[in-house]
Amino acid sequence: MFVPETLAIAMVMMITSTVCWGSWANTTKLTKDYRFELFYWDYAIGILLVSLILAFTMGSTGGEGEGFLENLAAADRGNIVAAMIGGFIFNIANLLLVAGIELAGLAVAFPVAIGIALVVGVVSSYAIQPVGDPMLLGLGVALAIVAVILIGKAYGRLTTDSEAVSRKSLVICVISGLLMGSFAPFVTTALTAGHALTPYSIAVLFTLGAFLCCFVVNVYFMKKPLVGTPVDFSGFFTAGPKNHAMGLLGGFIWGTGTVFNFVAASLVGVAIAYAVGQAAPMVAAAWGVFVWKEFAGADKKAKIYLTLMFVCYLLALVSIAGAYKAG
Secondary structure (H helix, E strand, O other): OOOOOOHHHHHHHHHHHHHHHHHOOHHHHOOOOOOHHHHHHHHHHHHHHHHHHHHHOOOOOOOOOOOHHHHHHHOOHHHHHHHHHHHHHHHHHHHHHHHHHHHHOHHHHHHHHHHHHHHHHHHHHHHHOOOOOHHHHHHHHHHHHHHHHHHHHHHHOOOOOOOOOOHHHHHHHHHHHHHHHHHHHHHHHHHHOOOOOOHHHHHHHHHHHHHHHHHHHHHHHHHOOOOOOOOOOHHHHHOOHHHHHHHHHHHHHHHHHHHHHHHHHHHHOHHHHHHHHOOHHHHHHHHHHHOOOOOOOOOHHHHHHHHHHHHHHHHHHHHHHHHHHHO
């Protein structure tokens, strides 16, 4: 299988994962009259398919380690279960994050959810796999959290009406963040304990867990959505080809980023790879600024917040990369 042999290659893979994680949601903007709960079925299929494709290509060729099927057959059962649980947890967190954005807006949902996820994911992963210098890693995480807060403040400047954020929306965002950070330790365990899974095997099992989760959690949210009216599954079959294609593409983009992040983690550790990957809001903000023109009418303060956000994220990446070298 292919694994990175140098920090430079791992950094390229981690930055690619950041770009993918921050870009997949653009596909939702290219759908028409397609509820997110229905879009999510295509998305879940897409992340599973791309992880299988990469597992049977990059994960099954080359001279390093076991191939995908060989590793899957030999790995400890506990690691297989851990990887699937990680995917199940992620899926719940992702669905709650979308609901949080609908209820509280991007300015509140992202800083709360992603900020909590960063802290929980990095700290819990590092406790299991202490790779890298904790001081530099902590500094990088702190800078990333500041950047997420700055994104929230920048989006907040676009809102002219000061509406109160409900307790329900804040609770949803907090739960999303706790769950989003909680999947990382399961990935760390699967990558390091006993006869470990390869990153490609983890990705397949992780996305399989996310897909199976849809039959429980997404079905529930279709019947009792946190936002909007109940959704009938018939809408999935009547949606146009473009809507399905965008859902699959969104899954392919996110899934590719996830595989790359797990593969990079095999060299630098899950804590570092996860921290870099969670710079995704910076990429999402860049799409909003340069493509969707979301800040076209923003005031001077919003632009200052955005500039500082990009600076903080770049410094965070430098600090996290330095954490691996120092470790």
